[in-house]
Amino acid sequence: MSEIRLIEIKEEILTDNKEEADNLRRKLKDRGIFLLNLMSSPGAGKTSLILRTIEQLKTKFRMGVLEADIDSTVDAEKVAAAGIPAVQIRTGGFCHLDAGMVMKGLDALDLSVIELVIIENVGNLVCPAEFDTGAVKNAMILSVPEGDDKPLKYPLMFNVCDVLLVNKIDYLGLSDFSMKTLHERVRTLNPRIAIIETSCKTGAGIDMWSAWLAEEIKKNRNRREHQ
Numbered sequence: 001m002s003e004i005r006l007i008e009i010k011e012e013i014l015t016d017n018k019e020e021a022d023n024l025r026r027k028l029k030d031r032g033i034f035l036l037n038l039m040s041s042p043g044a045g046k047t048s049l050i051l052r053t054i055e056q057l058k059t060k061f062r063m064g065v066l067e068a069d070i071d072s073t074v075d076a077e078k079v080a081a082a083g084i085p086a087v088q089i090r091t092g093g094f095c096h097l098d099a100g101m102v103m104k105g106l107d108a109l110d111l112s113v114i115e116l117v118i119i120e121n122v123g124n125l126v127c128p129a130e131f132d133t134g135a136v137k138n139a140m141i142l143s144v145p146e147g148d149d150k151p152l153k154y155p156l157m158f159n160v161c162d163v164l165l166v167n168k169i170d171y172l173g174l175s176d177f178s179m180k181t182l183h184e185r186v187r188t189l190n191p192r193i194a195i196i197e198t199s200c201k202t203g204a205g206i207d208m209w210s211a212w213l214a215e216e217i218k219k220n221r222n223r224r225e226h227q
Contacts, residue, residue, distance in 0.1 A: 014130065014131070017098045017099050017100070017131055017132060018132055020098070020099035020100055020103070020134070021098075021099035021132035021133060021134040022132075022134075023099075023134075024099050024102065024103055024106075024133075024134030025134050025135075025136070028134065028136075029220075029224055031111060032115065032221065032224060033111060033114060033115060033116070033117060034061075034115065034116050034117070034136050034137075034216070034217045034220050034221075035102075035117050035119065035133070035134060035135045035136050036116070036117070036118045036119065036135055036136065036137055036138075036139060036213065037097075037119045037121060037128075037133045037135035037137070037138045037139065038050070038118055038119060038120055038121060038139045038140070038141070039121045039124075039125075039128045039129065039138065039139070039140045039141075039157065039161070040123060040125070040140055040141035040142065040143070041123055041124070041125050041142075041143070041146060042123030042124075043123070043143070044123070044141040044142065044143040044146065044167060044168075045141050045143055045167040045168060045200050046075075046120045046121075046123070046141060047067075047075045047078055047079075047120060048167075048200035048201075049141060049165065049167065049198070049200055049209075050065060050079060050118055050120060051078060051079070051082055051200075052200050052203070052206045052209075053118065053206075053209070053210060053213065054079070054082050054083075054084055055082075056206060056207070056210035057116070057210055057213065057214060058082075058083070058084065060214060061115045061116040061214075061217065062113055062114050062115045062116070063084050063085075063114065063115070063116045063117070063118070064084065064085045064086070064087075064109045064111075064114045064116070064117045064118075065079045065084055065085070065086045065087070065117070065118050065119075065120065066086075066087050066089055066097075066102065066105040066106070066109075066117060066118070066119045066120065067079065067086055067087065067088045067089065067120050068089045068091055068097045068101070068105075068119065068120060068121055068122050069088070069089075069090065069091070069122065069123075070090070070091055070092070070093060070094075070095075070122065071090060072088075073088045075088070075120060076088035085109055085110070085114070087105045087108045087109060089101055089104070089105045091122060094122070094127075095122050095124045095126070095127040095128075096121065096122055096124065096127035096128040096130065096131045097119065097121050097122065097128065097131065097133055098131040098132075098133065099131075099132060099133055099134045102119060102133045102134055103134075105119075115217070116217060119133055119135065121133070125150065125153075125154040125157050126154060126156075126157070128157075129154070129156045129157040129159075129160050130156065136216070136220055137162045137163070137216055138160055138161045138162055138163075139161060139162065139163045139164075139165065140157055140158070140161040140163075140164055140165070141164075141165045141166075141167045142164060142165070142166055142167070142182075143166075143167045143168040143171075144166065144167070144168045144169060144171040144172055144175055144177045145168060145171055145175065145177075147175075147177060148177050148178050148179075148181045148182040148185070149185075151182070151185040151186050151188075151189055152185060155189050158186055158189045158190055158193070159189055159190050161190070161193060162192075162193065162194065162216075163193065163194040163195075163196065163212060164186060164193055164194070164195045164196070165196050165197075165198050165205075165209060166179070166182065166195065166196070166197045166198065167198050167199065167200060168199060168200075168201070169197050169198065169199045169204060169205070170199045170201055170202050170204070179197070183195060194212060196208050196209050196212060
């Protein structure tokens with residue numbers, strides 16, 4: 001029997017992507033641009049959160065949005081209607097964005113007039129967590145209707161994120177979702193993660209989220225200025 005050769009394609013892809021992501025981070029840092037990667041399951045509220053964030057921060061930061069979907073331009077149209085430059089990235093079947101895709105999206109924005117770019121990644125709790133987009137910070141949304149067991153099922157997503165937004169808290173009275181249990185499960189995986197409870201419908205917690213993001217942008221700017 002001849003010898004079988006094993007080729008680890010995924011490992012090579014992830015290694016190459018990490019190098020691209022690090023290069024992108026350096027370039028954006030030199031230009032003073034803060035890139036935020038927002039991830040969640042479909043329907044958790046990514047677009048709604050972005051629109052709420054635009055309302056809160058559009059007078060403080062010049063913004064742009066990269067919308068990623070397998071198909072459709074519906075989310076980019078909503079962002080553009082809010083007066084913010086938006087680029088729709090059709091992934092052609094891919095269930096995530098990688099650094100190369102993000103770079104192509106950024107090329108379509110006028111970065112000379114932008115300070116904050118938000119990526120709305122493909123709706124998925126698995127693949128997007130594996131690929132570094134070059135973002136300064138990773139954020140994720142978990143909605144109450146999804147259940148408090150998701151940290152057990154998708155631990156990597158909770159591990160790679162800097163902030164968790166627990167969205168649709170207006171549904172708490174209609175479900176058996178335990179906020180205490182969720183916090184315990186998330187903290188076990190990632191003790192450093194910030195957890196913010198929000199409702200894009202009522203506006204609850206949006207001020208806290210916007211303040212967190214504004215502070216992170218300020219910290220990033222200060223680090224750049226002192227180097």
